[in-house]
Amino acid sequence: MSRNRTRSRNRPRARTRTRTALLRWSPLAPATVLLLLFLAGPIGYCVGIAFTDTQLTGQESASFVGLANFRHAVTDPDFLHAVVLTLVFTVVSSLLGQNTLGLALAGLMRRASRPLRTLTGAVVITAWVIPEIVAAFLLYSFFERRGTLNALLEWLRLPTQNWLFTLPILAVSFANVWRGTAFSMLLYGAALDGIPQEVTESAEVDGAGGPRRLWHITLPMIRRSIGTNLMLNTLQTLSVFGLIWTMTRGGPGNRSQTLPVFMYDQAFLKSLIGYGTAVALLLLLVGALFAAAYLRLMREEV
Amino acid sequence: MMSRRTRRRLAADAALLVVAAAFALPLVWLVLSSVNAEATLRVRLPKPPTLHNFSAVLTDEITFTPMLNSLLLCGGATLITVVCAAPAAYPLSRFRARFSRPYLLTLLFATCLPITAVMVPVYGLFVQVNLIDTRYGTALFLAASQLPFAIWLMKNFMDGVPKALEEAAWTDGASWPQTLLRIVLPLMGPGLAVVTVYTFIMMWGNFFVPFMLLLSPEQLPASVSVFTFFGSKGSVAFGELAAFSLLYSTPVIMLYVLIARRLGGGVALGGAVKG
Secondary structure (H helix, E strand, O other): OHHHHHHHHHHHHHHHHHHHHHHHHHHHHHHHHHHHHHHHHHHHHHHHHOOEOOOOOOOOOOOEOOOHHHHHHHHOHHHHHHHHHHHHHHHHHHHHHHHHHHHHHHHHHHHOOHHHHHHHHHHHHHHHHOOHHHHHHHHHHHHOOOOHHHHHHHHOOOOOOOHHHHOHHHHHHHHHHHHHHHHHHHHHHHHHHOOOHHHHHHHHHOOOOHHHHHHHHHHHHOHHHHHHHHHHHHHHHHOOOHHHHHHOOOOOOOOOOOHHHHHHHHHHHOOOHHHHHHHHHHHHHHHHHHHHHHHHHHHHHO | OOOHHHHHHHHHHHHHHHHHHHHHHHHHHHHHHHOOOOOOOOOOOOOOOOOHHHHHHOOHHHHHHHHHHHHHHHHHHHHHHHHHHHHHHHHHHHOOOOOHHHHHHHHHHHHHOOHHHHHHHHHHHHHHOOOOOOHHHHHHHHHHHHHHHHHHHHHHHHHOOOOHHHHHHHHOOOOHHHHHHHHHHHHOHHHHHHHHHHHHHHHHOOOHHHHHHOOOHHHOOHHHHHHHHHHHOOOOOHHHHHHHHHHHHHHHHHHHHHHHHHHHHHHHHHOOOOO
């Protein structure tokens, strides 16, 4: 009897609480709806369509083909070629290029004089801020047979090359380094600022030379930033399309065709939407793995 | 004899100068070619410098219509993003609930996903629901793709606004929209500006999304029109291309300069700057 009474007394309060909670969290609704419709929706659609043989045109209805698209992918030499090129592109431009150069620049900027620091910062950041398509045109003009790089090599009396033809994947990798290093530089700049002066000084007093100080003190102290930077650089590099498409269109042949370009090529130029989507799904999965690893790194900060 | 310190500084200066020169070369080409009537693919001094290229590209077809399209598309999408992100960030910053942490983690996860990979299914979906080749559909997708990061950044800025003033407003019976609009947002003005400008810059430079979702030439923003215009011509007028690129890049460079100092802190704060 008494229990009943308490419950009936609690009920309105519980309802008020629910109502307050609803009211409190209602501002989240528009953003959530937008995200569900335009981001979660396509991903779900992607999962569904990757298992069908949907084509762009001239087809009554798509049918379920199970894992056929994926089975086709793992035996498709063009796909495997694209995977290898994506790996090369990522390792060269993100891991080796942006990451290392960004760290080096951040380190150098701490020692250099002010005018040069400002100048370098401005130039490197401009390369990052300008639209992707403009960056692509600029680097096309730089690497093209009649372009600036060859002019420079001629002037230095070094052998010239048709870079976009002989080494297209390296050319687009360097293009990505040019465009993306600023982010690493800014991130590492902030990380290096976070190292207390005393630590570096006491190591110097103890006689630790430059390389040893870097290896034993600086790098361990900024390891979280290194992790963050590597993840974000890799994720960004995985989704580069406009840069490569403008500079080489994946060519010559398919020699600079990374996965996003391959996906576009299959889905729209060869009209195999189902297959293209399966490739997209694989790309998304790789991205999701990296994103999950990044979340583990960031978990303490949320 | 130089001190060790000076020597080290000079070495760093020299190294930076080399890197800066290498990074500057393509930009120098851009500037020099834009004022050179006979521009080629090489860095070359124009003689004499002329504004001929600019007058050639400052037409409706090449510059004004695409730039206006860009402004409509990116401005609209930025507006949607900010209008959705600001209220969403508010409860995430102020209240605790069982789902707020998973929600934030999901947002961070979505920030990282390669949007390029979603474009094929988005295209398919847009064809099915008749949103393909519509400006508002494209703007909505652009907004959704920038939204996770915008909410995340906005929440971080909002966390910095003290709660005391709001609590006074709450006791006076103000509703949440009033509190947000009258108290919180004015107090985080610079943060709001950073989110808005950053979102706009990311969209202004975006090529793939409008390239996939917009088809009719009269709707194309500058990022795509420049590609089709200069890519399809047999012999490209490089000077004009450079002049147009310069015109197209200037707004975002200026906007970046506006927010640069605050965004530096934002990189350290949010970590996740890169859409």
